[in-house]
Structure formats: structure tokens, C-alpha cells
Amino acid sequence: MSFAILANALTMILCMAVLVQSVRMMRSLxxxxxxxxxxVVTALEKATAGARSVLSEMKATLTDSAQHARLVDQARGLRDELSDMIGIADAACERVVNAVGLANSVRSAEADAEAEAEEAEAKPEAELA
Incomplete structure (x- = not known):
């Protein structure tokens, strides 16, 4: 077989393939x-409507998430402020407790001193009698 015959046979096979594909394409068209x-257009419209509804829900969710994030930040600020206030209140409470303890010790010391003074006064009178 010569090269020309081989090239012609190959060309015929390729032309047959093109004809088959052309018939298939015409059927599809x-x-x-x-x-x-x-x-297809109706299905695309439905898919687009579904995508729009999902996107609107996502937008609402993101808006809610942003609001929640702001609330969490505010809550953290309040927590820090309350923590500071509790620290101040604890310090004030300790000072009050210390002051009460000191006042009680002074009062008991004064009471002891008065009791001793009364006993001292009572002794000379008892000795005289």
C-alpha cells in the first residue's frame, strides 16, 4: 500500500466521524x-430564586451575628467594669471589717480599764470598812 492510499483511507474514516457527530449535534439542536x-430556562429560574432566598437568609444570619458580636463586646465591657467594682467593694469591706475590729478592741480595752478602775475604787472602800 502506498502512502496516498493510506492517507485517503484515513481521511475517509475522519469524514465518517465528522458526519456521525454532525447528525448527533443536529438531533440535540x-x-x-x-x-x-x-x-432549561425554567430550571435556571428556579435555581436562581432558590439561591436568592439562601443568600437573603445568609445576610440575615450575618446581620444577627454582627448584633450578637456587639452584644458580647458590651457584655465583656460590663463584666470588666463589674469586676473592678467588686474589687473596690471588697477593699472597702476589708477596711470596714478592720475598723470594726479596731473599734471593738478599743471598746473592750476601755471597758477593761473602767472595770479595773471600779475595782480599784472598790478595794480601798472595802479596806476601810
Whole structure:
């Protein structure tokens, strides 16, 4: 076989393949023309509407999340402020407790001193009698 015959045979095979693909493409185009295109467009419209609803829900969720984040930040600030106030209150309470303890010790010392003074006064009178 010569090179020319081989090239012609190969060209015929490729032309047959092109004819087969052309027939398949014509059938597909005819199907689209007969109404499949409207079904595709309808399906795309439904998918687009679904995507829009999902996006609007996501937007609402993100808005809610942003509000919650702001509330959490405010709560953290309040927590820090309350923690400082508790620290101040604890210090004041300790000072009050210390002051009461000191006052009680002074009062008991004064009471002891008065009791001793009364005993001292009572002794000379008892000795005189």
C-alpha cells in the first residue's frame, strides 16, 4: 500500500466521524428547538430564586451575628467594669471589717480599764470598812 492510499483511507474514516457527530449535534439542536430550552430556562429560574432566598437568609444570619458580636463586646465591657467594682467593694469591706475590729478592741480595752478602775475604787472602800 502506498502512502496516498493510506492517507485517503484515513481521511475517509475522519469524514465518517465528522458526519456521525454532525447528525448527533443536529438531533440535540432539534431537541433544544422543540422545547427543551424552555425547560432549561425554567430550571435556571428556579435555581436562581432558590439561591436568592439562601443568600437573603445568609445576610440575615450575618446581620444577627454582627448584633450578637456587639452584644458580647458590651457584655465583656460590663463584666470588666463589674469586676473592678467588686474589687473596690471588697477593699472597702476589708477596711470596714478592720475598723470594726479596731473599734471593738478599743471598746473592750476601755471597758477593761473602767472595770479595773471600779475595782480599784472598790478595794480601798472595802479596806476601810
Amino acid at each position: 432539534r431537541t433544544v428547538k422543540d422545547g427543551a430550552l424552555t425547560e
